Amino acid sequence: MQIKVNGQAVEIFSGARVRDALRKYSRAEWKLVQKNEKIVCDGRGHPVGLDGELNGGEELLIAVCAVPEGRS
Amino acid sequence: MKRTVAKGLPACLGLSLLLCVFALASCAGRTPAPAPLAQPDETRIVIFHSNDIHGKIDNFAKVAAIIDAERKGGADVFYFCAGDNFTGNPVIDQYVPPGEPMLELLNRVGLDLLCPGNHEFDYGLEHLRTFAARARFAFISANITAADGLFPQLRPSFLLKGKSGVRIAVFGLIQIEAGNGLPSTHPDKVKGLAFSEPLARALEMKKLRAGSDVLIALTHIGYEDDLKLAGRMPELDVIIGGHSHTRVDTAETINRVLVAQAGSDNRFLGRVELRVRNGRVIEKKGTLIDLKVPLAEAADVKDMILRFNQNPAFARVLAEAPFVIEGKDALGSLMTDALRQAHGLDIAFQNGGGIRLNRLPEKITLKDIYTLDPFGNQVVQFAMSAAEIRGLVTASFAKGNDIDLQVSGLSYVVRTDSERHITEILLRAADGAPLAEDKKFQVGVSSYVASSYDFKHEDPGRALGSTTAEALIRFLESRPDLSVYRGIQRAVQDPPAPSRPY
Numbered sequence: 238m239q240i241k242v243n244g245q246a247v248e249i250f251s252g253a254r255v256r257d258a259l260r261k262y263s264r265a266e267w268k269l270v271q272k273n274e275k276i277v278c279d280g281r282g283h284p285v286g287l288d289g290e291l292n293g294g295e296e297l298l299i300a301v302c303a304v305p306e307g308r309s
Numbered sequence: 310m311k312r313t314v315a316k317g318l319p320a321c322l323g324l325s326l327l328l329c330v331f332a333l334a335s336c337a338g339r340t341p342a343p344a345p346l347a348q349p350d351e352t353r354i355v356i357f358h359s360n361d362i363h364g365k366i367d368n369f370a371k372v373a374a375i376i377d378a379e380r381k382g383g384a385d386v387f388y389f390c391a392g393d394n395f396t397g398n399p400v401i402d403q404y405v406p407p408g409e410p411m412l413e414l415l416n417r418v419g420l421d422l423l424c425p426g427n428h429e430f431d432y433g434l435e436h437l438r439t440f441a442a443r444a445r446f447a448f449i450s451a452n453i454t455a456a457d458g459l460f461p462q463l464r465p466s467f468l469l470k471g472k473s474g475v476r477i478a479v480f481g482l483i484q485i486e487a488g489n490g491l492p493s494t495h496p497d498k499v500k501g502l503a504f505s506e507p508l509a510r511a512l513e514m515k516k517l518r519a520g521s522d523v524l525i526a527l528t529h530i531g532y533e534d535d536l537k538l539a540g541r542m543p544e545l546d547v548i549i550g551g552h553s554h555t556r557v558d559t560a561e562t563i564n565r566v567l568v569a570q571a572g573s574d575n576r577f578l579g580r581v582e583l584r585v586r587n588g589r590v591i592e593k594k595g596t597l598i599d600l601k602v603p604l605a606e607a608a609d610v611k612d613m614i615l616r617f618n619q620n621p622a623f624a625r626v627l628a629e630a631p632f633v634i635e636g637k638d639a640l641g642s643l644m645t646d647a648l649r650q651a652h653g654l655d656i657a658f659q660n661g662g663g664i665r666l667n668r669l670p671e672k673i674t675l676k677d678i679y680t681l682d683p684f685g686n687q688v689v690q691f692a693m694s695a696a697e698i699r700g701l702v703t704a705s706f707a708k709g710n711d712i713d714l715q716v717s718g719l720s721y722v723v724r725t726d727s728e729r730h731i732t733e734i735l736l737r738a739a740d741g742a743p744l745a746e747d748k749k750f751q752v753g754v755s756s757y758v759a760s761s762y763d764f765k766h767e768d769p770g771r772a773l774g775s776t777t778a779e780a781l782i783r784f785l786e787s788r789p790d791l792s793v794y795r796g797i798q799r800a801v802q803d804p805p806a807p808s809r810p811y
């Protein structure tokens with residue numbers, strides 16, 4: 238199935254999760270997300286969890302956030 | 310508060326009420342103050358909601374305290390779950406019976422409705438049926454059809470009535486994959502069930518509007534499809550969703566339908582508030598309560614969580630080996646044999662970085678397996694040619710100019726020149742013959758390898774609905790001959806790397 242990450246098409250296996258799509262998209266970006274320096278949002282700007290299950294055609298955005306997920 | 314159910318009241322819900330009342334006495338510490346009462350001719354309805362908890366139980370004491378406190382107020386209060394309570398925390402998944410802590414906690418907190426998600430089926434349908442029989446809440450999904458007796462607790466929808474008399478109709482929906490029309494779990498886990506396309510099925514549920522004051526879809530189809538549903542079905546008042554783990558801090562209104570989702574892993578509790586007057590919703594809003602900050606906790610639930618986290622099953626001995634199994638070659642061979650057997654694959658690979666122990670003791674416990682393989686990676690299957698397999702081995706070798714992938718179902722030799730550049734990769738089938746070049750092999754790898762390794766594959770691949778650790782547990786429980794793992798080496802570099810004896 239195809240997912241878009243930051244506007245770029247990523248081909249990934251069916252049943253993939255958000256973390257799989259990010260690793261496929263960019264190791265560097267994935268590391269920043271792992272370090273809570275960036276968050277992942279859906280196409281409407283809502284944060285999504287890294288284990289969120291993806292359907293083909295979905296869109297993800299990697300964004301810098303003032304209060305990243307996991308920090309309170 | 311008193312709750313009644315207009316149709317098909319399970320006896321369990323009555324007991325739930327008693328437990329909730331009893332539990333009020335056991336809450337300790339600060340609790341959020343209940344909101345003010347609605348106007349006399351209005352009803353205020355508060356629906357708390359969770360989704361994709363995935364066995365993360367630690368915040369349930371806060372959830373219980375919040376819901377208990379709200380029930381002291383004047384509103385009609387309900388608690389819904391939009392699916393995927395299991396899979397994601399070995400403490401819960403390996404409990405005996407699996408998932409038992411989730412059942413006890415959801416019963417205690419007073420869950421009213423559960424829309425099963427794809428991971429509700431991960432322990433098998435028989436387990437889910439037993440789970441449902443002991444649940445003090447109802448299971449709803451409109452796009453699942455079960456043969457007689459297969460899942461008797463499941464119904465398409467449910468009509469709830471609060472003490473105010475307002476009628477709330479709720480139907481459930483589960484996601485299905487485009488390819489096989491099944492939810493994302495192993496197909497064997499849903500044998501005997503039929504699934505229909507969720508959005509089409511939802512439109513048939515418009516009929517519920519006639520007999521209700523409030524119409525809600527409780528879904529496990531992902532936020533994007535929830536938005537599509539809202540666009541097509543303005544008869545709905547609210548959609549409470551799950552599956553995509555979307556954190557919707559303030560619920561969106563699309564086509565007059567409020568769409569809410571509460572992230573994942575019990576880090577947030579969703580709260581939808583409705584004001585109903587003369588059988589019509591006149592105001593609605595949805596917010597999230599952050600459970601990561603200090604909040605009052607229900608003492609009895611805190612005790613339950615402490616007890617569950619000391620899961621005695623982790624000390625269970627899965628298998629006894631005739632010797633300590635040590636080194637990446639032996640451990641990787643064991644792990645890949647397990648993958649291959651669990652899923653009927655021709656070949657399986659395991660990356661070196663995913664082998665997190667140097668040795669397994671003679672008495673191998675459940676804890677050892679989750680230490681060896683702690684990442685929760687899924688098993689992913691590809692149909693691959695010998696050339697594609699060579700490409701995968703090349704990509705793995707390039708990571709450190711060394712053997713990385715352990716293997717089952719074949720052996721391989723990576724030949725390199727004096728500068729350790731690959732000159733040739735020899736693949737041999739299990740019988741020692743060269744691997745057929747004109748055939749496709751069913752190959753299993755972890756989701757980490759599938760997404761992180763840069764290799765070409767014509768088949769896009771598919772996740773098989775279980776983790777690599779689960780495959781290993783099943784393999785060890787099948788009492789394999791573990792003596793074969795002494796001195797085993799299936800992946801070889803020629804000439805050998807300086808640090809690796811040939």
